[in-house]
Amino acid sequence: MAPSPEQKHSKDSQFDQPAHELAPRQKWYQWFAPTDSPAERRLILKLDGLIIVFVFLAYWAKVLDSSATSTAYVSGMKEDLKMYGNQLNYLNTVYMVGFITMQIPLTLVMTRVPVNYFLPAADLLWGVLTLAQYKAANVTQLYALRFFVGALGGFFFPAVQWYLGSWYKGAELARRGALFFIASQVGSMSAGYIQAGAYAQLNGRYGIEGWRWLYIICFACTIPIAFLGLCLLPSTPETCTSRFLTPDEIQLARARMAAENRQPREPFTLAKIRSILKGWRLWVLVGFAFFFSQADGVSSNSGLSLWLKAEGYSVANINTITTVSPAVTILSSIVCGVLSDIYDVKVALIATTAGLNIFACTVLAIWRVPVGLKFFAFFLSGTADGIAAIIYAWANEICARSSEERALVISAMNTVGNTFGAWTPLLVWKTVDAPRYLIGYNWTIALDVCMLLMLVVLQRCWRREQRRPAGSGV
Template sequence: MTSIEKPPQSVGAAETTIASSVEDKHKQDAAQISPVPERQKWYEWFAPTDTPAERRLILKLDGLIIVFVFLAYWAKVLDSSATSTAYVSGMKEDLKLYGNQLNYLNTVYMVGFITMQIPLTLVMTRCPVNYFLPAADLFWGVFTLAQYKASNVNQLYALRFFVGALGGFFFPAVQWYLGSWYKRSELSRRGAIFFIASQVGNMSSGYIQAGAYARLDGQYGIEGWRWLYIICFACTIPIAFMGFCLLPSTPDKCRSRFLTEDEIRLAQERMASEHREARQPFTMPKILKILKGWRLWVLVAFALFFSQADGVYSNSGLSLWLKAEGYSVGSINTINTVSPAVTIVASVICAVLSDVYNAKASLIATTALLNIFACIVLAIWNVPVGLKFFAFFLSGTADGIAAIIYAWANEICAHSAEERAVVISAMNTIGNTFGAWIPLFVWKTVDAPRYLIGYNWTIALDVCMLLMLVVLQHFWTREQNFTRG
């Protein structure tokens, strides 16, 4: 039998072949051991690594938590504009409000809003959240309803304080609550849905209040302006009871008729994987540690600049310019709906990109640069009309990063539930505190519609926000490297 022999290989060629085979084997083993994770698509609600059990849990949480916080926040926005609407709809004459009493009512509201944010948020961390949030909502609705019975301004002062206190802590409290259930790759989108409720409320409140006044004025002997508060109450109470029925507490102490023991355990494991610590006793050493740490001061300073960067929209620059140009009331109201619509779109885009690509710093920087461009155009003022419209609408993107800023705070302060509560509530409180009086100096009505000081002030705020972004990124990167090391 004839055998065919292979030609002999040289020693060098054989060694090369063996080395190549070994290298290929190592590559195959490495690929099997550490496969490259599939990246989540921007349109996907779940990450590719989410198990079927996780996906069921996430959908349940969205139905139990996100629906409630969206509706509750929407209802609160109705009240924030109800007093101004009531004032021009008969309340001024009925209660004999003259001089600066409307300003005083707004000031009393803001005092309650600002002073009680941090205390009530911290109290919530000590209580079952599934009872505390709906209970605060319920009392908020009762105090809102009581305003319809007011017979003098002094009664309104007292009621407005409690309405401000019970409504003011809701935003930071919900941001903390979301951070107790959702992972980093999920937080921004849920925070954006929650934040969008305020924009939907701004867009819908005018139509709801106008329709209510037109149809209900004088019904059952009740003036139209009083009906506005009754409607706010009627919207709030069902939402509050829905919260009592649906909301779970936090994963560490969760009792829910809708979540199984396995799902609660899975939620706890998910937060452990994010290094998101459960609630602990609030001791003096812990308070001192929070006060001495960089997170509180850097994040609060960052939020201070961000909170006022939406001045173009919040100070009605577009409305006053349209009025000065002779646009009709109907046209002004219609055109003004574009700005909150831009904010909604920007919020969704930023939230999706933040969750999928973890691009918080880049998104914040991009938004700040867009706002700077818009304000430079408006500061110049003498530009083509189309460019001016574009600048006004572009400034609506300023609030689009709200959700990712608070999601980032949840991530940075993950190691302590108490620090998360202090930092998030302080960020919102300080921002609102400065936002309550600074506009009196930089957004003067006499400067309208060309708010030269206001537009330049907003440019300065965005520049400072970019500088603080560098500082924040430095501290956060240093901490991550230290933790990994």
């Protein structure tokens, strides 16, 4: 008996629906999608163990070094090396010059060489140069060392974002990116305790001053992690020969990336560079990243700690209370990463976070509010960085069709953020304005408003790109 027109339409409409609407929805607490096969789940778990563990530990170790110089300066380095005037500022400036100028070149170099050797080797060299700082006899030697330490450490964040995009699907990236990103927050929370304990226990041991021990500890943390990377990291799927992945798993990884339109590495030709520069993706994503990267000024410019000090809180209480902000960043990063991957709500999460930051900065700009509300505003501002993993996961998705474009765009996004972050605080977060940074809080409100406007532009460009037939150009 032939089906009626109504039955036929109902049957056909099932196949007209997108696959993601027919498939069961992943729950927030599930690590795998319901559609992942057993083989795919085994592969994902292996990748998490081989990649995520290394990049988390390596990023954590780098945060120890970034705070070691300031700690060393007040722990005897100033006197031992006869530093005076603005030489600490010059040290930080030299570090940032290396950090900023080498991000794009080194990230692009990584697309040309085996990643599984390049990342750990750079980490190993970074550790050796960090150790060399403990032998510095004068500030001139430190200038040279800090430049190269900055160069080798600066490219790590964008390089890892590109690397994660070479292995993980779009619905997996934000969570992994969040786990990688929170290593910096864990590092900032633990660095003070590690360095304080090391100085108290090791100062003068074997005739070595306490501030020099700080660099030795950074080295001791880094070298085992670098060797772990050399042993575990796989290269990218198209060139992978990992001893921990079977040929079938490598082939499955390639198929997963092909299904995501994630293209393998190709020659970096002049024509490709021209194509990238002519397209919208580089300029819109870098513009968006500028506003995002500067909007975390409340937590990055010590407003909370300076306010607590002005209010007469003890040093112990200040150190304890200020750990809440990075804890909020960690929690918001995980929540945003999970929600983004499972429900694909990048735009809503970014807009919500910007709105929360606008509210927090409005409260702080008013300033004369109840103490409880002021605490809430300071802590709420910690959510500003919670969307970092989402933004870089989205960039991986948007630039999926060119591995080289992904590397260039992601590194440029991070470079622009660091470049402006190196000098804009001198204008809008002036120490003389502390703890009520009226200019800084209003500046952050303006940044978040502009980020919301850029979000509309980015979303429209991306939707237009998705409607465009494959192979129709930029």
